Amino acid sequence: MSDSKIIRNRLRRLLPTLDLETTTQRTIQQQLEDELGMPLDEYKSIIKSEVDAFLLGIDPEEEGAAPEQTKSPYTEPPAKRSRQEFAAATAAGVGPSNPTATNTDAGGTLTTGPGDFLFSAPLSKMRFAGIRTFKNRGMVDIREFYDKDGIMSPGAKGLAMSPEQWHTLTSGLVSINDALSRADEAFFLNLGSNKRASVSALGGKLMVSLREHYEKDGKMLPGKKGISLPPDQWMKLCVAHEELTEKLSKQPGGVPAAKSPSKVAVSVGGDAAGGTSSGAPLSERKGNADATVSIVLSPMRRAEVTRFKGKLVIDIREFYEKDGALAHTKKGLQMDPQQFHVLKEGAADISAALQSQNTEFELTLAPKRKATISNFKGRYSVDIREYYDKDGTLAPTPKGLALNSEQWGKLAEALPSLAEAVAEG
Structure with a gap:
């Protein structure tokens, strides 16, 4: 096994045990050097990438990283084709098949597809926020797709939300945008069933992470189910949320379209408007029941x-x-x-x-x-x-x-x- 592989494996076991609010990258490197008995200055980029990925909630594929989870109905996408291969396939007319008229702009009304989405808003060429049903109940699914034999197929990156979870998310748009504008990585919004919306950074770039978590030793850790949206994709979701809510309300088990905040902030470059209420169901409760x-x-x-x-x-x-x-x-x-x-x-x-x-x-x-x-x-x-x-x-x-x-x-x-x-x- 190569040194870089050994370092990555050690990091993936070490990071979940650390308090990264108080631990620096230098401290982590020093601890690894003590364990491995070798200087690691030449591996700083590997250490940084692993720490950033962990902070963002992207799960390394190490054994035992998280408890066993229900298998997702979505498959992992195959390896990405090169630009040359993709261009050649497009020229030959075998690019991704999408029943919608457009799949590059989220500025318009909702369209049908891709996949089993009844309605969807494109967030990027391969990412969509859509309405679908599962066990005869409507839900909102934020998901990345991939090209499989010329067909747009859902990938494993994504998060499906029940009507209640979607309502909690949309009720907290102002707070999420406010946290994003302030680069507040301590912020998170509980959506229910251990799902969270949070603000994270990877490689210096801010993201809104929608992810399922699990409990380990009294801590909530990020699981494998989820997706991280850069600001432009997140803004498109904010713009489309009212239409998605309306369509969701018409599906079996969907909740009535909730009244949106009077002014939903979709700008990520400045102060968000409309207050700072988190919308979290537990946000006003005491931690200790007997607290005065x-x-x-x-x-x-x-x-x-x-x-x-x-x-x-x-x-x-x-x-x-x-x-x-x-x-x-x-x-x-x-x-x-x-x-x-x-x-x-x-x-x-x-x-x-x-x-x-x-x-x-x-x-x-x-x-x-x-x-x-x-x-x-x-x-x-x-x-x-x-x-x-x-x-x-x-x-x-x-x-x-x-x-x-x-x-x-x-x-x-x-x-x-x-x-x-x-x-x-």
Whole structure:
């Protein structure tokens, strides 16, 4: 086995175990060098491509990457033909067969096909958002097709959504576009049944990822079912969503066409209009049922005053959806009132350090707990974390949470309310 193959295999086993909000590419490379006993500078491009693919949710084809999933009715496309082969085939009249009049522009009304799509909006030459039925129920399918013997055939890249999941997605268009315009890769919108819409980057290019996830060790990880749309394809979906919703409502089991937001933002170059409501069904719920105060930092992150084993704590934590409710993950930190007081008093200094991107800044909350400024791929965060003693120095543990600037801003603004709840006990 070649060195590059060994490195890729090791990375694909390692990445799911790491907190990539606090781990840098250099740290990952160092860990691999320690394991393999060899310098890996010449393999930086491989490491970067694997990390980027993992962040975007593109699943490497390693053994055991995800639990067994129901087999998709779609097949993987064959290897792509070269430009010369494709041009020759087109000239010979054996290009992809598409029953629609046009398949390159999404600016018009919906058309029939390809495949079993009753109606569809082209997002690109080979990608479509369409209406189809499954078990006598209508659904919306965002899917990539491929040329099979001159026929447009559905590929494995894509995500089918029930009427309820589609309604949740369209209700959250404003928030998704807002997150896309801000390059907020911490954002995600729960669609239900472990499906999510999120903003991710691959090779420096932003994408809207529509993907199914699965639970492993208390974390939600990306599965194999899904598709990532670059901004131009995502915008075409935004433009077509009202027509798709109307057509869906006329299919068996389809929900009535939902009223769209008064102003749906489809621009990805500036601020989105129409507010910031996520549309997520769990976005307003408490993470801890007995929390006296719950501050929503993101659809799945909360800062709450609650009790743990009878003691008053301030819990800053990430949750995930499980059976229609919020469930705890290991990402987070519980602070006692004294540690929280130190955080509150130092909030202005933390904000200033974040603004100036000062990664040397540290605020000690307790002997082995700190608030610092972290930098991962040019994205600066406030990292509130517990540490442990390693060879005389403090090393980070998984216990903690890195907050992007928006999440930290929400927490900083809510500190007085949290402090009041702490004082009331």
